[in-house]
Amino acid sequence: MATSTTATPATSQGRRTGADLAYRLLRTVFTVAPIAFGLDKFAELLTEWDRYLAPWVNDLVPGSAHDAMLGVGVIEIVAGVVVAIAPRLGGPLVAAWLAGIILNLVTMGEYYDVALRDFGLLAGALALALLAWDARRRRD
Template identity: 65%
Template sequence: MTIHLNRSRPPSGRAPTAADPAHQAFVLLRTVFTVAPIAFGLDKFTGLLADWPLFLAPWLDELVPGTAQQAMYAVGVVEVLAGVAVAVVPRFGGWLVAAWLGGIILNLLTIPGFHDVALRDFGLLVAAVALARLAVRYSPGARTDTAPRA
């Protein structure tokens, strides 16, 4: 069995279709990383899902101006923008979400009792990196040839 690591088309030579498992993974990840950041970002304003200021490390709360809730409003705006970035430019948005999750993980690791949440967020970070990598091949405007650039 030959494995082709640098192919932008399935081994059959056809363009990716809905039946292509890697394309399915891209669509699924793009959908989740569009909806979830927007939903969680909007919830920073409503607090229906969680008491978000509790997720801000005390040392960060002292560092940023305003209250922890006001910081969460800013976080909410960033998360909504990250979700929109994934929807519009997944090659960039995936990396943006991964970097954002890295910051969230560092924050959570400094709060006692939140290490399990940090571990789950690490799984999301890895998935966001997978999205960014798949977007190189499957996002609109992605190159579909394998010829080197001149």
Template identity: 60%
Template sequence: MATAPTPAQAKSGSLLAADPQRQAFLLLRTVFTIAPIIFGLDKFTNLLTHWTMYLAPVATTVVPIPAQTFMYIVGVVEIVAGIAVAVRPRFGSLLVAVWLLGIIVNLLVLGNFYDVALRDFGLLVAALALNRLSVSARR
């Protein structure tokens, strides 16, 4: 049976640290801050993978620029999205969710990498969960 918090616990914030909802918020906020920034930076170095192989050719037809230049723009957007999650998680989480939806559509149009599209769908749902948790979370 749960006991009522003491005034000292309430003031110290120990309840806040023990709150599963707060912990979930902090975990998701941390991941959706760090991961987009790392992936965004990697668009400039291609250390993790050669990112242009994930780009549907129609993207460079619609926006007539070289694929690597397109990836530089993608990298900047991802870095901005990660920073937005850190600073304004309620807005940033929606930005990440929309961005992931765009990636999923790109992968489906490419007609390959369905496994990555499915993974990104799971990340999209997690970004939406972060959005819902950010409504009640206090920074």
């Protein structure tokens, strides 16, 4: 879809296609989830996020693991907002961010289940970007 927040264009018969509905679903999920998880880095209602930071990453960033996770939270919130405003850019941004999370988790030698889940989310973020580019081409 275009970078605006207008509704997805309907087919010539006035009905939404499966691609239109999938686009809407993915755009909603990849807007809400990063913002929610980003906010939770500050609230820590879901988990203690610091334990998911690989030691080598913690050594690269200034401050403590908690400070790093607060920065991660800000980045996730920004990524969700970018998806909402410009999904053609936000989809690849979220996919790249998820790739970084996967690398972090795999190099820890733990949380392979979470890394695998995030790989599925990465594929979904790329699908969102492809649908957004396709919708843009159909509109132009």
